[in-house]
Amino acid sequence: MINRVVLVGRLTADPDLRYTPNGVAVANFRIAVNRPFTNQQGEREADFLNCVIWRKQAENVANYLKKGSLAGVDGRMQSRSYENQEGRRVTVVEVQAESVQFLEPRGASGGGGSSQGGGYSQQQSSQSSGSGQQNRDSSNLNDDPFSDNGQPIDISDDDLPF
Amino acid sequence: MINRVVLVGRLTADPDLRYTPNGVAVANFRIAVNRPFTNQQGEREADFLNCVIWRKQAENVANYLKKGSLAGVDGRMQSRSYENQEGRRVTVVEVQAESVQFLEPRGASGGGGSSQGGGYSQQQSSQSSGSGQQNRDSSNLNDDPFSDNGQPIDISDDDLPF
Amino acid sequence: MINRVVLVGRLTADPDLRYTPNGVAVANFRIAVNRPFTNQQGEREADFLNCVIWRKQAENVANYLKKGSLAGVDGRMQSRSYENQEGRRVTVVEVQAESVQFLEPRGASGGGGSSQGGGYSQQQSSQSSGSGQQNRDSSNLNDDPFSDNGQPIDISDDDLPF
Amino acid sequence: MINRVVLVGRLTADPDLRYTPNGVAVANFRIAVNRPFTNQQGEREADFLNCVIWRKQAENVANYLKKGSLAGVDGRMQSRSYENQEGRRVTVVEVQAESVQFLEPRGASGGGGSSQGGGYSQQQSSQSSGSGQQNRDSSNLNDDPFSDNGQPIDISDDDLPF
DNA sequence: TTTT
DNA sequence: TTTT
Numbered sequence: 017m018i019n020r021v022v023l024v025g026r027l028t029a030d031p032d033l034r035y036t037p038n039g040v041a042v043a044n045f046r047i048a049v050n051r052p053f054t055n056q057q058g059e060r061e062a063d064f065l066n067c068v069i070w071r072k073q074a075e076n077v078a079n080y081l082k083k084g085s086l087a088g089v090d091g092r093m094q095s096r097s098y099e100n101q102e103g104r105r106v107t108v109v110e111v112q113a114e115s116v117q118f119l120e121p122r123g124a125s126g127g128g129g130s131s132q133g134g135g136y137s138q139q140q141s142s143q144s145s146g147s148g149q150q151n152r153d154s155s156n157l158n159d160d161p162f163s164d165n166g167q168p169i170d171i172s173d174d175d176l177p178f
Numbered sequence: 179m180i181n182r183v184v185l186v187g188r189l190t191a192d193p194d195l196r197y198t199p200n201g202v203a204v205a206n207f208r209i210a211v212n213r214p215f216t217n218q219q220g221e222r223e224a225d226f227l228n229c230v231i232w233r234k235q236a237e238n239v240a241n242y243l244k245k246g247s248l249a250g251v252d253g254r255m256q257s258r259s260y261e262n263q264e265g266r267r268v269t270v271v272e273v274q275a276e277s278v279q280f281l282e283p284r285g286a287s288g289g290g291g292s293s294q295g296g297g298y299s300q301q302q303s304s305q306s307s308g309s310g311q312q313n314r315d316s317s318n319l320n321d322d323p324f325s326d327n328g329q330p331i332d333i334s335d336d337d338l339p340f
Numbered sequence: 341m342i343n344r345v346v347l348v349g350r351l352t353a354d355p356d357l358r359y360t361p362n363g364v365a366v367a368n369f370r371i372a373v374n375r376p377f378t379n380q381q382g383e384r385e386a387d388f389l390n391c392v393i394w395r396k397q398a399e400n401v402a403n404y405l406k407k408g409s410l411a412g413v414d415g416r417m418q419s420r421s422y423e424n425q426e427g428r429r430v431t432v433v434e435v436q437a438e439s440v441q442f443l444e445p446r447g448a449s450g451g452g453g454s455s456q457g458g459g460y461s462q463q464q465s466s467q468s469s470g471s472g473q474q475n476r477d478s479s480n481l482n483d484d485p486f487s488d489n490g491q492p493i494d495i496s497d498d499d500l501p502f
Numbered sequence: 503m504i505n506r507v508v509l510v511g512r513l514t515a516d517p518d519l520r521y522t523p524n525g526v527a528v529a530n531f532r533i534a535v536n537r538p539f540t541n542q543q544g545e546r547e548a549d550f551l552n553c554v555i556w557r558k559q560a561e562n563v564a565n566y567l568k569k570g571s572l573a574g575v576d577g578r579m580q581s582r583s584y585e586n587q588e589g590r591r592v593t594v595v596e597v598q599a600e601s602v603q604f605l606e607p608r609g610a611s612g613g614g615g616s617s618q619g620g621g622y623s624q625q626q627s628s629q630s631s632g633s634g635q636q637n638r639d640s641s642n643l644n645d646d647p648f649s650d651n652g653q654p655i656d657i658s659d660d661d662l663p664f
Numbered sequence: 665t666t667t668t
Numbered sequence: 669t670t671t672t
Contacts, residue, residue, distance in 0.1 A: 018186040022508040026671035048671040109271035184346040188667035210667040348504040433595035
């Protein structure tokens with residue numbers, strides 16, 4: 017069924033690169049997309065959208081994008097559901113990116129990040145992309161799957177559909 | 179900034195139509211979009227995506243779509259953040275639909291719903307669509323903004339950007 | 341770079357299935373997409389868009405879609421340029437489909453076509469799809485690449501980027 | 503019906519701004535979108551797509567974009583058909599842009615153009631955009647509707663659907 | 665919690 | 669919690 021998302025926005029933080037136990041790279045990043053209209057108070061709001069990308073492109077994203085970088089994303093909307101510590105069922109919606117385009121000119125420093133500059137190149141998914149059933153450690157006190165920085169993720173490669 | 183979503187899927191339940199205190203119609207509905215690949219167990223999974231549509235189109239959606247109906251949605255991804263009873267900050271991502279296309283042939287009955295059939299017509303947003311800062315009653319025990327069926331929603335029309 | 345198209349419309353004719361000399365299937369079809377507004381005369385116009393799809397999906401399209409069928413297309417816009425008999429350079433824009441969704445309910449007969457019914461299934465490109473530099477026979481009197489029905493197409497498989 | 507296009511690419515020439523007899527601004531521009539794969543010869547090709555935008559945004563495009571500028575386009579595919587001097591019917595496909603995003607950092611000079619720099623701002627269509635039945639002068643020797651620079655276009659405002 |  |  018048709019499921020297509022295209023976004024252009026800026027990273028709100030440096031990307032978070034990890035590896036599955038089998039060595040598959042996966043990067044999470046969040047982009048802020050400014051709305052085309054202002055709210056009742058005359059302020060321009062933004063939407064904050066989590067994105068996931070796999071394999072070689074994940075490493076490229078980690079190497080070339082940082083907080084503040086302008087990037088384009090072409091992918092699919094994906095929903096994922098888990099139970100938090102209060103036993104409440106939480107549904108997370110994120111974008112499974114199939115390709116990411118770096119829109120920062122080469123040598124630009126977009127924000128307060130730490131890595132090297134981008135350069136208008138584009139990453140294309142080899143496969144029609146992945147899945148990302150990130151069955152993170154449920155004993156993790158933090159149930160926001162985008163904030164458990166630091167630890168390796170406990171995805172079995174059996175969960176990956178490629 | 180570019181923010182574009184196109185989905186085709188089936189309603190998981192009848193749409194939920196409400197009115198703001200000022201009489202603006204707003205419909206919430208969820209669609210299931212089957213993934214183009216199967217998971218490790220060979221099962222075809224789906225993504226469940228919440229959609230919002232405003233005004234005249236909201237009433238059309240409520241009149242012509244029901245549980246099981248096939249529909250196409252063209253819109254934008256929107257994020258919204260609120261605090262639940264545990265004081266935890268929850269971020270909700272939904273699709274602000276700008277237009278909805280009914281893909282059920284006229285007279286078809288897609289599922290177990292209750293309303294009348296669809297018919298391949300399409301609704302187009304007059305304005306570049308709305309917002310949906312649905313600041314629902316915070317005393318509501320249920321903090322899933324898609325499950326507080328029944329009560330009127332307490333959106334001030336001042337919150338609507340059109 | 342980002343190049344994304346999503347269409348839902350009806351086939352204006354039966355799909356045209358061919359094979360390259362190396363046996364790669366390619367189907368051309370045209371879909372009519374009704375505009376969301378009416379013109380000055382109050383008539384609803386449509387856009388007529390040529391689409392191309394390769395390999396297994398091409399055969400599925402030929403088998404399950406016919407004139408009048410409702411279909412969804414997810415793909416990329418592609419331009420192609422050739423010289424017509426008058427020596428005039430003509431640019432053709434078509435959609436390279438990466439996936440096609442059949443939106444006709446199983447058993448439905450959409451229009452005046454000839455083949456069997458569709459059925460809500462979807463075809464997904466195995467690769468991030470193809471190209472289609474259809475360097476058709478330039479001695480062909482007809483320089484509309486979508487109307488040279490009948491003859492085999494003279495694409496060398498060397499021209500295919502996969 | 504669903505008809506959605508999103509592109510990111512670079513202008514192949516300065517935009518062409520004109521006015522209808524009734525004073526409605528319309529800008530034509532062509533963008534080159536690099537393909538995500540290389541051809542048989544290992545070269546990266548591009549698609550060249552004509553875009554049209556109306557009213558206030560047309561003037562912004564003319565003021566802020568020039569040859570070489572990086573831009574994002576969100577719009578619809580539109581087909582238009584006319585007869586050339588040889589009496590041959592020619593179909594043109596172009597993108598009716600609903601919004602254009604300037605992706606060149608402020609002060610950047612993207613290419614060999616002539617006008618001033620862009621600046622990451624975005625133009626949003628007030629209406630769900632326009633049409634563009636650009637019934638150009640049929641006595642014009644050149645039947646490429648994107649190359650008849652210089653003369654005013656003979657669109658009656660009656661042809662505009664807004 | 666989920667649609668065919 | 670957020671980007672320019």
